Amino acid sequence: MSDAPSRRTLMTGAAAATLLAPGLAGAAAKAPARDADMAAIRKAAEAGYDASVKRIQDWIALPSIAAENRDMDKGADYMAALARDAGFTGVEKIATDGAPGVFGVLDVGARRWLAIYFMYDVKQYDPAEWSSPPLEARIVDKPGFGKVIVGRGAVNQKGPQASFLAALHAIRAAGKKPPVNLVLVCEGEEEIGSPHFRQIVTRPNVLAALKTCEGVIIPAGWQSPSNGGVSVNLGAKGVVEFELVASGEKWGRGPKTDIHSSEKARVDSPAWRLVQALTTLVTPDGNTPAVDGYFEKVRPLTAREKELIALAAQRMTEADAKKALGVDRWIDDLPWEKALERLASQPTINIEGLVSGYTGPGGKTVLPGRAVAKIDLRLVPNMTMDDAVAKIRAHLDKRGFNDVEIKVSGGYDPTETPEDSRLIRAQLASYKRLGAPATLYPRLAGSWPGTVFTSPPVSLPAGQFGLGHGSGAHAPNEYYVIESSNPKVQGLVGGTMSYVDLMYEIAKAK
C-alpha cells in the first residue's frame, strides 16, 4: 500500500450498504464438503492463534526498509523461510537491480491457480513518535477495536499477509489441502514504488507460473470499523512522483548556492523560475493539468463506471467524507456525485511539497540557488507514466524551461481489472458469504502498482482482498486487530478464514 489512502477516508460510508442485492446472500453455494472443511480449518486456525500472533510479532521485529537499504537481504531470507514454513516449494530469492524478491509455488494438484502478492518491506518510522517501540509489536487493548498489535508493518502488510499464511497453516493442521494451487510473488521495494518488481514477475519461471493463475490477490485488512464494510475496486489510478528542480547550476543564470538576497537586484532567481515553470502546468485555479496534449489518452468514464459511482454516491455520506478530509467544499463546488466522478476520472498534477532556500522559522535574507517542487501525477486509463512525463518535459521545453529538471523518483501506470473476471466475482461472492458489505467501485483515486500484474506480459486480474482491520500505515502507532471487540469487524482468525473462503470460492466459481 505504497500510496492508497486509508479505505476509511476514501470510502467513508461507502460500505454502509452493499451494492449486491441482499437476496443474493442465500444463493451462494454451500456444498456440505466445503462447510465441513471450513469448520475444521476454523478450529485449526483457532488452535494456531498464538503461533499466528507470534508469527506477526517476529516478522515485525525485522524491519526491511528499502528507502534506507536496511536489512533487505535478511528480510528476503526471512520471507523465503516464512513461505517454506507455510508449505510453498521451490522457494527462491530472485535477484533484481534493487532488493531481492521471493518466489514460491504451492501445487496441490488443484484445478485452478491463484497468485498471492506479498511485500516484505515496511515504511520508515521515528520511534519517538510512537506510544510503544515500533519493532516490539506489543499487544494492546484499543478501545472500540479490541486487542491489537502495535508495530511498524502491523497492517501494511505483515499482519494481513501473516493472516494469509495462517490460513495455509490451518488448512494443513486440519489435514486438508488448499482448494487451489498457489503462486507467491514477493518484493521488498513496495514502499519506494516497486521500481524493480517487473524484473521479478517477468523472470521466465515466475511469469510462467503467474500465467496459469486466475488472478492476483493482495491481502488487506481494511474493514470499516463502522459497519465492517469493504470495497472491491476495479482499478486504481497510476502515479508518478518527481521533483521539478530549478537551479543556478543547470540554468546558467542565478547563483549556484544561496547568496545574500540583496543581490536579487542584479542576479536571477531560480526560485522565481520554478514558480514561473509551475504556473504553466495547470489551469489558473490549480485544478486541471494544462500540459500540452495531456488529455490525449484520457479515456472518459464508461456508462458502467458512472453507474457504479452513482450507486456509491447514494450509499456514501458526503458530509462524512468532507469531515474526514477536513474539506468544506469540492473543486468548483461540485455536487457529491460529480465530485466522485471527478475523483475517479481526472488526472492530476499535485504539489506534494515546496522546498527552497530558508525553510526554518522566521526569515533569512537569502537568494536561493535552487528550488524544488515535489510533484505527483495521478494517471487515469489510458495514460502512461512515460508518456505523461514526456509530455511535461516537452511542455516545459517548448516554453523555454529546458533547464528545469524533472527528476522522477518512481511511479507506475494505472491498473484495471474487469468486473466480470473470476477473481472479482469470487471476491464479491466471498464477501457476501462472509457477511461483509462490499461496495464495487470503478477506480481507486489512490494508486498501487497493480499494473505490473494487469498489464502485459502478466495480464491478470488483481485486487486487494481480506477481512480484518488495521490502520496507521505510514504513520506512528500502526496497528492490526487480532481479537476484535467489534462484531462487524474480524480479528486475526476471521481474517484468516476470509482467505480460506476466497480460495474455496475461486476453486468452485464458474
Added chain:
Amino acid sequence: MSDAPSRRTLMTGAAAATLLAPGLAGAAAKAPARDADMAAIRKAAEAGYDASVKRIQDWIALPSIAAENRDMDKGADYMAALARDAGFTGVEKIATDGAPGVFGVLDVGARRWLAIYFMYDVKQYDPAEWSSPPLEARIVDKPGFGKVIVGRGAVNQKGPQASFLAALHAIRAAGKKPPVNLVLVCEGEEEIGSPHFRQIVTRPNVLAALKTCEGVIIPAGWQSPSNGGVSVNLGAKGVVEFELVASGEKWGRGPKTDIHSSEKARVDSPAWRLVQALTTLVTPDGNTPAVDGYFEKVRPLTAREKELIALAAQRMTEADAKKALGVDRWIDDLPWEKALERLASQPTINIEGLVSGYTGPGGKTVLPGRAVAKIDLRLVPNMTMDDAVAKIRAHLDKRGFNDVEIKVSGGYDPTETPEDSRLIRAQLASYKRLGAPATLYPRLAGSWPGTVFTSPPVSLPAGQFGLGHGSGAHAPNEYYVIESSNPKVQGLVGGTMSYVDLMYEIAKAK
C-alpha cells in the same frame, strides 16, 4: 548588521583604488597637538591591549539572543556596565515593548557631539558547526590574517564595539579627553530587525541628546583582506520580510491539514494557490516587481549617484564579483556598470524560501493544507515599508487572493546620508589619513536600520566606520582580527586608533 552582506562580497575589488585622488593625502591637517595626542593614545591602547582583548572575550561569553529571548536583561545590564566603565555617565536602561535599550552620555565640554550606535545582541548559533565553542572566544592563529578571536559576535558587533570602547579607555589612560562629546545608544534586537529601536531613540532625553550630534557611527570591522580597503556608503536599501501564506484554513477551499494527494482530483490545493498568487507579483523573468503602482515612489538614480557607480565600476573587478557570488551572468546579461546601477537602484521582490507539505528526501503523496513563500522586499528611496506592503496587499486583493496572508516579520525603510555631511567628509578624511583606500558608494543593496537615525525625528547622518577585519557574521566560526599579520589590515589597536582619529577629524572638520 542584520542584513548587510559581507562587504567583501558586495564590494569585491571595490577598494582596489581609492576614489580620492592620492595627492589629497598630504592635505589632511596634522596639527602638532593632535599628532602628539594620537601618539600618547596609541601607546595607551597598546598598553591596554590585554585588557581590551579580555573585554571582547568576556562580552562574547554572555550571548543575548533576541530571537530566543535569551539573557536580554542581563545583556542590557552588561552593556550599561561597559558604558559606565568607558566613561559614559547617566547610563540607563531604556525599557521598550521588547528588549531594553541602553543610553549614556560622555560630555567633556567639547564643541561637537557624535553619536555611537551599539547592539548588544548576537545571532543564533549551533555549537556543533563551530571549530571551537562559540562562547569561549578562543584566540586562534588564522593563516593570512594573524591572531583572531573566534566566537559568536566577534565581528558582529562585539569586537568592533569593544575596539571603540578601547579608544575611550586609551584616551583616558593617556590623560586626555575625547575631542568630541559622545552619545551612546544601544539596542538588543538588531538581529531580529530592530522592531523597538525607534522607541529608544525617540525617548525625549535620548532624542534631545541625539539632536545635538553631527551624526551616528556604527563601529565596523570590514577592511578588505586584499588591500585594506573600506567603503563609505551614502545609504542603504530598506528591507521588508514577510511570509506569504496560502492555506485551506483561510481560503475556505482545499484541506486544512495535509491530506492524501489522491484527493487532488476533487479538492483544491493551497500550494497551487500560492504559486498562482506569487506569479502575479513579478515579471515573467522573475526580476522586476509587477505589483500595481509599485514604482510610483521610486526615485531614479541621480546624476551624482550614477557618477559614483561609474567610478566604482572602473575600480572594481567584475570577474571577482561574479566569482565571489558564484554567478555567471547578471540579469538580462547587463554589462558591469549597468549591473551595478541595477543593484543600487532597483527594488526587488525576492523569494527567500518556499515551504509546503513534504520537504524531506524523496516524495510523500500529500496534498498540503498550507504553503508558504518567505519573501523579502528591498526598497529604494522614496519607497516606504508600509506603502510597499499595502500595495502588495491591494494587488493580491484585486486579483481575488484576499485569503493569501501577508505576515510581516520585520523591516524598515531605506536610509540615506548626504555626501556633504560632516560625518561623511570626516570619514573620508580619516580613512585617507589612516591610509585605508575608501570607496564612496551611493547605496548599499543590503539593508540596515539606519532610517531610525536618518529619518525624522532624529534626522542625522549615519554610517558604518572603522578599520580592522573580521568575518562570519551569522555563520559558524565568526572571527575578529586582534593582531593582524596583514600589513594592509588593522588589528585591535589599529581599529581602536581609527575611532580616535575619526573623533579628532569630526572635532576639527569644517
